[in-house]
Amino acid sequence: MQNTVACYKWVADEADIRVHPDLSVDLSRAAGRISEYDKHAIELAVQLAGNSGGQAVGLTFGAEPVRKSLKDALSRGLDEALWIKAPEQATVDAVVTARALAAGVKSLDGVGVIVCAEGSGDSYARQTAPRLAALLGLPVVTSVCEATFVDGVLRATRRLEDSLETVAVALPVVVAVLPQINRPAIPGLKAVMAAGRKPVTEKTAEELGVDLAPKSEITSMKGFAQARKNVLVESVADLVAALKKEGIV
Amino acid sequence: MFYMTEERQLIVNITREFMEKEAAPVALEHDREGKWPLELFRRAGELGLLGIPFPTEQGGLGADWTTFALVYEEVGKVMPILGIALGSSSILAGGLVSTAGSPEQIEKYMVPANKGELIFAGAFTEATGGANFFEMQGHADPDGDDWIINATKLFITNAGIADVYLVLVRTGELQPGTANGFTFFFVEKDTPGFTVSPPEVKMGFNGNYSATLTFKDVRVPKENVLGKAGDGLKYLVVNSPDEFMAVGALTLGMAEGAYEMALKYSMERMQNGKSLFDNFQVTRFKLANMKLEIEALRGLVYMAFDLRDKGVMPPEYGRMLKIKGPRVAEYVAAEAIQIFGAPGVVFGTGVERFWRDAKINFIAGASLEACQDALANYIRGNYYKSA
Incomplete structure (x- = not known):
């Protein structure tokens, strides 16, 4: 029996983020949500725990607003949740996050698989899983689009640029999954009501001895606008020629 | 907002997720083609969107009416006809069954209805009287242990798709100043003598069926009376x-x-x-x-x-x-x-x-x-x- 951990992040809802004409990014009206990518990680963790007869544990790190994520995560089939609470004013980068998650995993028993999304809905830095694995001294399998237990090992298929690679890896292991791996189920309202009765453990970063000193800082954030070339064409032949010139056809 | 709690907000988010991912992509297609949203109705039932305010022992969610309203608001933003389909089954008819149904009727009809496995339609309106039920002509007469229903009901929502119709008819003389003499009956869709017209072609709510129901000497057992005979109104x-x-x-x-x-x-x-x-x-x-x-x-x-x-x-x-x-x-x-x-x-x-x-x-x-x-x-x- 192996327990499975799903790491997830509470991010600003992309639908609420506004980019002003000067390309400055306005997050002030953005509500929080579990990163869409992380819902795939949760789905896989629940599935693997079901296959192994173990528990699926949600693991998250962040300040007070993260509390809002707990019932949502638990309604998606997780058995329990562990929240590593960050100080309100902490500057958190990928290194700090990985340290906190590693401390969280170490506090759990019988963990076989730690599932992360390949990237998060805000920065998509793709650093959490490799850094977490390094801190835990575990193997990491990234870009996973399929994963299952076979004879006590995890068999995972990696989607690479132009090929699929299947690996078998002994447990415990950290995996980073792509959205193609599954279609997260929308939880039923009964699961939402039941989520409030599932166990949640809160631990502060200080309690777990997490080093909160970041290694990087965000110096600026700008929206991205696709520049248009505004090429006018007068015929289909002109259009084809313009597309050829751009290397599109 | 004074009415929002963490749990309600989560239910709103889940409903929004369902509506955006599953309903929004097909909403206009249903409007254009006048197609009843059966698949979405079943999914809504699986997710618990039916039966929100009804007790868990009836197969409901056991939540409150404000939660129901929040869910219904989300449905209305994306696909109003789905709301009409859900509400006509769950609230219009289901509410009556929840209130007045016998334990056997709750088990037989309400529990599957709250899961979306059974669709209700409430059949009240007639050509005469409209909203004034005292002018209702449809009636049922006792015959041994059975009742015989004769009625024509107009503009009935969920008609033709429903599994069970909750039909209001007169079962006695009108008693001025009282609401006595009306009874609800459960009529299952395949009952002999019961027919449904093709759906009306309407200007709106395309994809939700409104049709005429005809009950010609429809025989139902006394067990099909909702609650107490005479108390329907x-x-x-x-x-x-x-x-x-x-x-x-x-x-x-x-x-x-x-x-x-x-x-x-x-x-x-x-x-x-x-x-x-x-x-x-x-x-x-x-x-x-x-x-x-x-x-x-x-x-x-x-x-x-x-x-x-x-x-x-x-x-x-x-x-x-x-x-x-x-x-x-x-x-x-x-x-x-x-x-x-x-x-x-x-x-x-x-x-x-x-x-x-x-x-x-x-x-x-x-x-x-x-x-x-x-x-x-x-x-x-x-x-x-x-x-």
Whole structure:
């Protein structure tokens, strides 16, 4: 029996983020949500725990607003949740996050698989899983689009640029999954009501001895606008020629 | 908002996820093709969107009415006909069964209905009388242990798709000043003598069926009587505010759906290098007034549902929502079309669907005028009571 951990992040809802004409990014009206990518990680963790007869544990790190994520995560089939609470004013980068998650995993028993999304809905830095694995001294399998237990090992298929690679890896292991791996189920309202009765453990970063000193800082954030070339064409032949010139056809 | 809790917010988010991922991609197709949303209805049942306010022992969610309203509002934003399908089964008919059904009827009908495995339709309206049930001609007569039903019911929502019809007919002489003499019967869809006409072709709510039901010497056993014979109209009087309130929540969502479309369009449609919103005061004022009406309706809706949850809601609030909700939804949708200009009147952009659907709510269930009349009667009664 192996327990499975799903790491997830509470991010600003992309639908609420506004980019002003000067390309400055306005997050002030953005509500929080579990990163869409992380819902795939949760789905896989629940599935693997079901296959192994173990528990699926949600693991998250962040300040007070993260509390809002707990019932949502638990309604998606997780058995329990562990929240590593960050100080309100902490500057958190990928290194700090990985340290906190590693401390969280170490506090759990019988963990076989730690599932992360390949990237998060805000920065998509793709650093959490490799850094977490390094801190835990575990193997990491990234870009996973399929994963299952076979004879006590995890068999995972990696989607690479132009090929699929299947690996078998002994447990415990950290995996980073792509959205193609599954279609997260929308939880039923009964699961939402039941989520409030599932166990949640809160631990502060200080309690777990997490080093909160970041290694990087965000110096600026700008929206991205696709520049248009505004090429006018007068015929289909002109259009084809313009597309050829751009290397599109 | 005073009515929002963490759990309710999560339920709203889950409903929004369902509506965005599964309903939104097909909503306009159902409107265009007039196709009843059976698959979505079943999914809604799986997710627990039916039976929200009903007890868990009836297969319901055991949540409160405010939670129901929040869910219904989300449904209305994206696909009003799904709300009509759900509400007609769950609240209009299901509410009666929840209130008056025997344990056997709850088990047989209500539990599967709350899971979306069984669809109800409530059959009340007839050609004569309309909302005045005392002019009802449809009747049932006892025959041994059975009842024989003869009736024609018009504009019945979910007709032709429902598995079980809850039919209101006269079962005795009218007794002036009382609501006695009316009975609800469960009639299953394959019962001999029961037929359903093809659905009406309507201006709105396309994809939800409204049709004529004919009951010709339809024989049902006495076990198919809902509650007590003769008390049908009493059950309806108790439950009808819930149906009207559901319309309030649904039309709030419809107004918001149309408003969001118009706001986005006004921000993104450029003229002379500026958005419509920034270019024209008239557009900004339209959106400001639309927002104002929506928030006023929201206040009324959630105040009424809050009072409903506390068990102290005066029944006239149901009628207030049935009047105010469709008015706001129709006004906002009409203004949204105006902001869109020519694309607003083209089938397929979706904004005009909100207007067509909103207009139906002026009449479906009970006309605005009938609701105003009842509200006026209440005002008069209250005046003399307090005088």
